[in-house]
């Protein structure tokens with residue numbers, strides 16, 4: 001592997017991380033605005049959740065191979081945080097279509113694929 005190969009894959013990884021952060025931020029924002037009636041900034045609880053999730057993304061050892069944290073086999077989220085993020089996903093997922101259709105569709109497709117693969121393994 002040459003030095004430039006390493007740089008390229010590092011860049012790809014960084015792009016993936018920032019893309020995941022973007023998606024997450026959009027979802028938390030939709031959730032907070034809808035549920036906690038915030039206007040622009042997040043409430044303290046949701047900012048904490050986002051901070052926490054950002055840290056997980058930064059430290060995730062599977063960033064290269066996986067798609068989204070919600071599909072990750074390694075559950076690196078603390079239990080209470082995982083509950084919260086699931087609520088956020090459930091609420092914001094369908095609403096993402098209006099805010100960011102491309103990301104929402106990608107996310108839906110990835111989730112679907114993960115489900116298909118899971119049921120294939122069972123049968």
Ligand SMILES: [Zn+2]
Pocket residue numbers: 031032033036038042043044045046047
């Ligand atoms: Zn909130």
